[in-house]
Amino acid sequence: MTTSTRGAKTPAVLVLEDGRIFRGRAYGAVGETFGEAVFSTGMTGYQETLTDPSYHRQVVVMTAPHVGNTGVNDEDPESGQIWVAGYVVRDPARVPSNWRSQRSLDDELVQQGVVGISGVDTRALTRHLRERGAMRVGIFSGEAVAGSIDEASLLAKVQDAPQMKGANLSAEVATKEAYVVPAIGTKKFTVAAVDLGIKGMTPHRMAERGIEVHVLPATATVEDIYAVNPDGVFFSNGPGDPATADHPVSVMQGVLERKTPLFGICFGNQILGRSLGFGTFKLKYGHRGINQPVQDRTTGKVEVTAHNHGFAVDAPLDKVSETPYGRAEVSHVCLNDQVVEGLRLLDQPAFSVQYHPEAAAGPHDAAYLFDRFVTLMEAERA
Numbered sequence: 001m002t003t004s005t006r007g008a009k010t011p012a013v014l015v016l017e018d019g020r021i022f023r024g025r026a027y028g029a030v031g032e033t034f035g036e037a038v039f040s041t042g043m044t045g046y047q048e049t050l051t052d053p054s055y056h057r058q059v060v061v062m063t064a065p066h067v068g069n070t071g072v073n074d075e076d077p078e079s080g081q082i083w084v085a086g087y088v089v090r091d092p093a094r095v096p097s098n099w100r101s102q103r104s105l106d107d108e109l110v111q112q113g114v115v116g117i118s119g120v121d122t123r124a125l126t127r128h129l130r131e132r133g134a135m136r137v138g139i140f141s142g143e144a145v146a147g148s149i150d151e152a153s154l155l156a157k158v159q160d161a162p163q164m165k166g167a168n169l170s171a172e173v174a175t176k177e178a179y180v181v182p183a184i185g186t187k188k189f190t191v192a193a194v195d196l197g198i199k200g201m202t203p204h205r206m207a208e209r210g211i212e213v214h215v216l217p218a219t220a221t222v223e224d225i226y227a228v229n230p231d232g233v234f235f236s237n238g239p240g241d242p243a244t245a246d247h248p249v250s251v252m253q254g255v256l257e258r259k260t261p262l263f264g265i266c267f268g269n270q271i272l273g274r275s276l277g278f279g280t281f282k283l284k285y286g287h288r289g290i291n292q293p294v295q296d297r298t299t300g301k302v303e304v305t306a307h308n309h310g311f312a313v314d315a316p317l318d319k320v321s322e323t324p325y326g327r328a329e330v331s332h333v334c335l336n337d338q339v340v341e342g343l344r345l346l347d348q349p350a351f352s353v354q355y356h357p358e359a360a361a362g363p364h365d366a367a368y369l370f371d372r373f374v375t376l377m378e379a380e381r382a
């Protein structure tokens with residue numbers, strides 16, 4: 001149950017699974033919530049972050065100290081709802097100010113029942129997560145935590161919450177029904193896009209390039225994909241642990257067998273990794289934000305990119321690998337920590353990136369990847 005907090009200085013408490021506690025004030029809805037505590041370094045784009053389905057079951061800590069300044073509008077969401085399980089900010093805007101603003105972020109969180117906390121030393125919290133790693137967290141607000149709190153019982157609830165490792169979540173966020181995003185201008189190609197938690201900007205970036213996108217549910221089969229007669233197949237971003245994504249892996253293998261041009265983003269990159277026989281693993285605290293440096297090893301160029309991933313592919317950086325679908329190599333790498341940020345096959349038209357060329361929010365340096373997908377489809381047609 002959640003109720004509004006506005007105007008009131010409703011107390012709130014954030015409890016990490018290792019016992020560390022931060023006190024603050026309720027922000028958004030009042031109540032309790034649980035998830036994996038992760039931090040995002042984006043200084044703008046909070047609407048896109050909140051509505052990214054890949055954040056399902058995660059409590060997002062904003063490192064930017066001022067959140068909510070530009071309010072909320074109906075144009076920027078990446079999906080039909082806020083997906084984060086909870087929201088942690090330092091200093092929320094008292095008065096949103098932007099020509100596009102339609103209402104305050106506080107109101108939006110209340111309206112969607114999203115429990116948050118403000119007044120938290122988010123720098124200390126982020127440093128803690130960097131040192132100890134992403135972990136489960138609970139936010140508790142309202143009268144229950146107004147006076148002296150029973151820390152042990154709150155901690156027990158946090159430790160009872162489900163872990164992100166082993167979580168299979170795509171079906172909880174993906175569309176149940178297939179739908180079509182029409183090409184903008186002349187239609188050149190048809191793409192079947194498997195929705196594992198797709199962001200709205202992704203089909204839009206394809207539509208801008210003359211692609212008609214058939215977005216299919218996460219449960220789509222190889223037959224469903226080929227029923228739309230696609231020139232290319234796309235696998236989207238999405239929440240959860242890629243080690244659980246056995247169905248999309250077997251479907252992608254069916255696509256690789258047919259050598260159809262293939263592109264994957266984020267979860268889609270991890271699924272390509274698994275389809276090729278590589279493992280995936282959980283990063284200590286992940287990459288989330290819109291300022292991450294990645295090198296495209298095929299050109300040597302460095303791009304500043306948007307990230308949201310807690311897992312990564314375990315593939316060798318320094319050699320070409322033999323896979324059941326021909327030779328594969330790591331095409332992109334994160335310059336902060338050498339994590340695999342992209343894969344490509346050398347003997348058939350398939351590639352993927354771990355980060356977000358759709359750039360919502362974020363810099364547009366990686367937009368060329370959608371053009372590469374188009375080039376692969378053009379080559380196949382020629």
Ligand SMILES: NC(=O)CC[C@H](N)C(=O)O
Binds near residue numbers: 242
């Ligand atoms: N944005 C995504 O697709 C995230 C993929 C996966 N859930 C991860 O955290 O790594």
